[in-house]
Amino acid sequence: MDPFERAVRETLIRRALLQRREPAVVALSGGPDSTALVAALSALGHPVRALHINHALRGADSDRDEAAAAATARALGIAFDAVRLSPPAGGRSPEDWARGERLAACREAGLRHGIAAIAVGHTRDDQAETVLYRAARGAGPRGLRGILPSLALRDGRRIIRPLIDCARADVEGYILRRALSPVADASNADLRFARNRLRHETLPSLERARPGAARALARLADLSARLYGWIAAEGLRAGVACSLPSGAIDPAALSALPPFLAAAVLEAGAPGLPRFDASGIDRLGAFLAGGQAPELRLRRGWVLARDAAALRLYPPPPPPDWHSPLSGPVRIAGVLITAREVAADPGFLPRFLASRARWEEAIDADALLSDAVLRTRRAGDRFLPLGAPGERKLQDFLTDLKLPRAERARTVVLEAHARWGERAVVWVAGRRIDDRARVGPGTRRVLILSAEPAATS
Numbered sequence: 080m081d082p083f084e085r086a087v088r089e090t091l092i093r094r095a096l097l098q099r100r101e102p103a104v105v106a107l108s109g110g111p112d113s114t115a116l117v118a119a120l121s122a123l124g125h126p127v128r129a130l131h132i133n134h135a136l137r138g139a140d141s142d143r144d145e146a147a148a149a150a151t152a153r154a155l156g157i158a159f160d161a162v163r164l165s166p167p168a169g170g171r172s173p174e175d176w177a178r179g180e181r182l183a184a185c186r187e188a189g190l191r192h193g194i195a196a197i198a199v200g201h202t203r204d205d206q207a208e209t210v211l212y213r214a215a216r217g218a219g220p221r222g223l224r225g226i227l228p229s230l231a232l233r234d235g236r237r238i239i240r241p242l243i244d245c246a247r248a249d250v251e252g253y254i255l256r257r258a259l260s261p262v263a264d265a266s267n268a269d270l271r272f273a274r275n276r277l278r279h280e281t282l283p284s285l286e287r288a289r290p291g292a293a294r295a296l297a298r299l300a301d302l303s304a305r306l307y308g309w310i311a312a313e314g315l316r317a318g319v320a321c322s323l324p325s326g327a328i329d330p331a332a333l334s335a336l337p338p339f340l341a342a343a344v345l346e347a348g349a350p351g352l353p354r355f356d357a358s359g360i361d362r363l364g365a366f367l368a369g370g371q372a373p374e375l376r377l378r379r380g381w382v383l384a385r386d387a388a389a390l391r392l393y394p395p396p397p398p399p400d401w402h403s404p405l406s407g408p409v410r411i412a413g414v415l416i417t418a419r420e421v422a423a424d425p426g427f428l429p430r431f432l433a434s435r436a437r438w439e440e441a442i443d444a445d446a447l448l449s450d451a452v453l454r455t456r457r458a459g460d461r462f463l464p465l466g467a468p469g470e471r472k473l474q475d476f477l478t479d480l481k482l483p484r485a486e487r488a489r490t491v492v493l494e495a496h497a498r499w500g501e502r503a504v505v506w507v508a509g510r511r512i513d514d515r516a517r518v519g520p521g522t523r524r525v526l527i528l529s530a531e532p533a534a535t536s
C-alpha cells in the first residue's frame with residue numbers, strides 16, 4: 080500500500096471519519112488536494128462519487144478546472160457530477176457566497192445519492208494556516224480548534240477531512256507516484272489575499288526559523304478542540320447554577336466564574352449567540368467585574384443587559400421598518416409570536432385566565448376589522464393599556480415598566496384597523512393588550528396571542 084494511502088486510512092480510523100468501505104461524496108475541485116483525496120479513498124475501497132462545483136467566477140479557468148475534475152474521475156473509474164453556479168449579483172463577498180454554495184451542493188448530492196459523508200481535501204498545512212490566521216485575529220479556544228476533522232450537519236450528513244493529518248508535501252508526492260493530473264488555481268498564488276501570504280510567505284519563514292511549526296500548529300488545533308469540549312461541557316453544567324427561575328441569569332453566580340467559563344455559560348444558553356473570541360472574553364470579564372455598566376454590546380447586535388438583580392441576553396433587534404402579517408408563527412428578536420382563533424362561551428375568560436401561560440393574551444377577534452400586522456414600535460405610538468384610565472404613549476408605558484433599554488428596543492406591536500379607530504396598536508407583544516380589545520360578555524370569537532421567549536439560531 081502506498082504510504083500516503085496508509086496515512087489516510089490511519090486518519091480515517093483514528094478520527095472515526097469513515098467506516099470500512101463506507102461511501103463518500105468527494106468535493107473535487109480539480110486541484111492537487113482533492114485529486115489526491117478522491118484517488119486515495121478509491122484505492123482504499125470506499126465507493127466515491129466526485130462532485131465538482133463550477134463557480135463560474137474565473138471564466139475559462141473555471142471551465143478548465145471542471146474538465147480536469149471530469150478527466151480525473153474518468154481515469155479513476157468513479158461517478159462524476161458537476162454543478163454550475165451563477166455568480167452573485169452583489170451584496171455578499173464572492174468567497175462567502177462560494178463557501179455557502181459549495182456546502183449546499185454537497186449536501187444536495189449526499190441527499191440525492193443517500194450518502195452521509197462529504198469528504199473535502201483540507202491538509203495539515205491548511206490547518207496550520209487557519210490556526211495562525213485565527214490566532215492573529217484574536218481567536219479564543221473555540222477558534223483555535225481550526226478546521227474540524229469532522230463536522231455534523233443538521234440534516235444528518237457530515238463533512239469529513241481525511242487529509243487533515245497529511246502535509247501538502249505528502250499530497251504532492253502521491254500525485255507524482257500515481258501520475259495524476261490536477262490543475263493549479265492561479266488565485267491561490269495571489270499575494271493580495273491574506274491567506275495566500277500566510278501560505279507562501281509567513282509559514283515558510285516560520286518553518287525556517289522553527290522547523291516543525293506547521294505540525295505544532297496542527298497539534299495546537301487538536302489540543303484546543305479538546306479544551307473547548309471541556310469548556311462547553313462545564314458551561315452547560317455551570318449554566319444550571321447561574322439560571323434564575325425567571326429565565327434570567329444570576330449576576331453573582333456568573334461573575335464568580337472565570338470569564339472564559341462565563342462566556343461558555345452564555346453560549347450554551349443562547350444557541351444563536353455569536354461565539355466569544357479572546358477580546359470578547361476579556362470584555363465580558365471586565366463587564367462582570369465592574370458591576371456598573373447597564374449593558375455590554377456583543378457581536379452582531381446581541382446585548383447582555385443588567386437590571387437590579389439579573390442579567391439578560393437579548394438577540395439583535397428587528398430592523399426599524401420590520402413588519403410581518405399575522406398569518407402564521409413569526410420568530411423575531413428572540414420571541415416566537417403565534418395567534419390562534421377560538422370560539423367564546425360565557426365561561427371562556429375565567430378558564431383562560433386560570434390556565435394561560437404568562438406570555439399569552441386573549442382579545443376579542445372582532446375588535447380587529449382588517450389589516451392586522453406585526454411591526455416594530457414607532458415614535459408616537461399610543462394605546463390604552465388594559466385597566467388604565469386613558470391612552471398612554473407606548474414609550475412612557477415601557478419606561479414605567481423599568482425595562483432595560485435593550486428590551487425596549489426589541490418591542491413588537493400588533494397593529495390593525497380596529498373598531499375604535501383607523502389604525503391602532505391593539506397589543507404590545509408580551510406586555511399588554513389595548514383595553515378596548517378585551518374579551519367581554521359580547522365576545523363571540525377570541526384571538527389568543529402568544530409571545531413566547533424562543534431561542535434564535
